[in-house]
Structures are given as C-alpha cells and as structure tokens.
Ligand SMILES: NC(=O)c1ccc[n+]([C@@H]2O[C@H](COP(=O)([O-])OP(=O)(O)OC[C@H]3O[C@@H](n4cnc5c(N)ncnc54)[C@H](O)[C@@H]3O)[C@@H](O)[C@H]2O)c1
C-alpha cells in the first residue's frame with residue numbers, strides 16, 4: 001500500500017483518484033511515500049527516508065525546501081493553472097476594491113446600525129468613499145503566467161489599457177495573451193506609466209522585495225497596487241512609507257501580516273485567491289493524478305525540481321533513477337545492467353539543471369543486486385524498481 005500523508009485539507013474528489021485498495025490517505029502516517037500539501041511550510045520539517053514525492057495542490061512552492069528535496073531524491077509537483085481562474089476573479093474584485101473604497105464603505109455602513117434615519121446618514125456620509133472608475137486607466141501586470149494572462153485579457157474587456165511584463169513568458173502564455181495587451185520592455189515602464197499594478201510572479205530570490213522604495217519612487221502618484229501573489233514580493237517598510245506619503249493610494253493584498261494590517265489604505269484579504277470549490281477540486285485532482293503517475297509508473301508530470309518525463313510503459317520492469325546531471329551517468333547505469341546480461345528494452349533520460357531522470361525498461365524481473373549496483377554508482381541519488 002502507498003502511504004499518503006495529508007498536510008492540509010485536500011478536496012475529497014482528489015483523494016478519490018487514489019484507489020483505496022492501493023493507497024492509505026491520512027493525516028497521521030508514519031512512513032509516508034508522499035505528502036499532499038497546500039500552503040503549510042515544510043521548511044522546518046524533517047523528511048522520512050521513505051518519502052518519494054510531494055504534491056502541492058496549488059502553484060506557489062515557496063513553502064517547500066526544493067533544494068533539500070532534490071538532494072534527497074524527492075520529486076516535487078505543483079498544479080499549473082488549476083486555480084488560475086479563481087485568482088483572476090479575485091484580482092478583478094481587487095481592482096474595484098482598490099478604486100472604490102468599498103471595504104471602508106461597508107464597514108462604515110455597518111457602523112450605522114441602530115442609529116435613527118440610516119438612509120439620511122448614508123446620503124450625507126457617502127462622499128468620503130468616492131473612488132475612480134477603472135475604465136480608461138492603465139493597468140500594469142507583472143508576470144504573464146496562468147493568472148497574469150487571464151487578468152490582462154479580462155481587464156482589456158473592462159476597457160482598461162493593459163501593459164504586461166514578463167521576461168520569461170512561455171510560448172503557451174504568449175499564445176493566450178490578447179493582442180490588445182501591450183508589451184512593457186522593462187519593469188520601469190510598468191512603474192512609471194501605470195495607474196494600477198497587479199503582480200503575479202512566484203516568490204523567488206529574484207522577485208523577493210521587487211516592489212521596494214526605488215520602485216515606489218518611480219510610480220505615478222496615487223498608484224493602486226494589487227498583490228495576490230506573495231506578501232514577500234513587497235518590502236513592507238518601504239510600502240508603509242509610500243502609503244503614508246500618499247504615493248500609493250491603496251494596497252490590496254491576499255497576504256495580511258501584522259505589519260501590513262497596521263498600515264493605512266490597505267485592503268487585506270485572508271489568502272482567498274484559490275479558495276473556491278472549483279479550484280480546490282481542480283488542484284486536488286491534478287495533484288493526486290501526478291502522485292499516482294509518479295508512484296505507480298515513475299512518470300514525472302509538472303515537477304518543479306526534476307525534469308518532466310512521461311512515457312507509456314512498454315516492458316515488464318521499470319528502473320527509475322534520479323541522478324546528478326554529470327558526465328558518464330548513462331554509461332555507468334547501463335554498465336550495471338549489462339553486467340548481469342540483462343537486455344535494455346527502452347532507455348529514457350532527461351535533465352534539468354543539476355539533476356537528471358532516467359527510466360530503464362527491462363523485459364523481465366530485475367535482481368536486487370542490479371538495483372544495488374545502480375544505487376552504488378557515484379552521482380545516483382535514488383533508484384526505484386516498478
Ligand atoms: N493568492 C492565491 O491564492 C494564489 C493562488 C495561485 C497562485 N498564487 C501566486 O501567484 C503566482 C503566479 O501564479 P501563476 O499560476 O500565474 O503562475 P505561473 O507559473 O503560471 O506564472 C508565473 C509567471 O511569472 C513569470 N515571472 C517569473 N519571474 C518573473 C520576473 N522576475 N518578472 C516578471 N515575470 C516573472 C514567469 O515567467 C511566469 O510566466 C504563484 O507563484 C503564487 O505565488 C497565489
């Protein structure tokens with residue numbers, strides 16, 4: 001039986017994809033083959049040597065120690081695009097929240113409860129919540145992946161002028177992007193020209209703090225910023241200054257922190273971007289399928305730390321090897337197999353950065369001694385026989 005440890009609440013329709021005659025899925029699992037996780041941080045968690053895979057039912061993997069996983073031969077997966085529509089819808093909502101002082105207005109209206117002539121008070125007091133329309137304004141979108149592209153395309157239909165920036169845009173995203181979205185040559189163009197800026201990039205060493213004092217100083221006075229991606233993309237101390245001085249008119253974030261909650265003109269949403277039944281189901285189903293394919297067939301689909309390699313099984317046995325991307329690996333691995341006179345039916349190998357993945361198919365059983373010989377090859381990190 002495969003043991004899958006559930007770190008967060010995962011939608012049941014995803015768990016249904018894991019056949020209970022082959023899988024145990026529970027919060028308490030002693031020696032897990034796999035973890036299913038959402039946003040809980042795994043950085044401080046020690047992994048059992050049994051652990052083969054982690055599936056993130058969602059996109060951001062900054063809660064997972066990727067380097068440590070790669071070194072331990074643990075494949076990490078996420079679910080690209082599976083919650084993009086939910087975040088796009090919240091981003092549209094955030095555009096209006098950033099403009100129209102809706103959340104302050106709602107709080108104020110509620111505060112009128114119990115007072116006489118509420119209708120009159122409403123008409124008298126509503127002037128304090130005036131905010132601009134988004135039509136005709138310029139929106140800058142940083143990061144044109146699954147979410148960013150959808151935000152751009154929809155904002156165009158709301159009559160905004162849209163500028164997009166992504167130096168690493170994928171061919172797939174480029175195909176999906178509306179021709180009405182203009183390409184920003186650099187971040188400065190987004191900073192200097194836009195009335196609204198929405199950020200949709202992963203949190204990495206490169207993007208951490210990308211909105212800082214220098215960036216705010218270049219922005220138009222009264223710019224409105226939407227951050228549904230990760231709190232750490234913004235330098236909080238610099239943001240506080242920019243909000244205080246009025247340089248930034250409003251900051252809408254899906255990542256409240258104590259610091260941010262203390263700032264003025266902040267609209268804080270409690271990380272609801274992917275919290276729709278549709279996206280929770282999508283992510284859970286994607287993640288469960290990725291785990292099943294990896295555990296049962298050794299196929300890697302949507303990994304964030306290892307090369308993707310998906311090929312149909314066409315022989316009795318599969319030897320799946322995670323190895324370093326260094327010279328002579330294939331020669332050493334095939335020598336270990338040939339040493340006992342086994343014939344290789346198929347051999348697949350793909351690399352990604354410092355790591356590579358090799359599938360060797362043999363038309364018959366494979367002795368433990370062969371597995372040991374492969375495992376002993378310098379540069380081999382993990383061997384599995386399926
Ligand atoms: N609030 C939520 O609940 C929620 C839900 C999903 C995703 N997210 C966050 O949103 C991020 C984006 O999600 P996605 O599904 O669009 O991911 P994605 O991988 O499809 O797109 C990310 C895009 O960012 C681009 N990028 C990377 N570095 C960049 C840089 N320095 N400058 C400009 N562009 C850069 C990439 O090229 C890619 O096109 C996730 O990484 C996650 O942190 C939040």
Ligand SMILES: O=C(O)[C@H](O)COP(=O)(O)O
Nearest residue numbers: 038039057058059060274
């Ligand atoms: O990166 C993501 O996919 C989002 O931040 C969603 O996180 P969640 O699954 O914890 O809602």
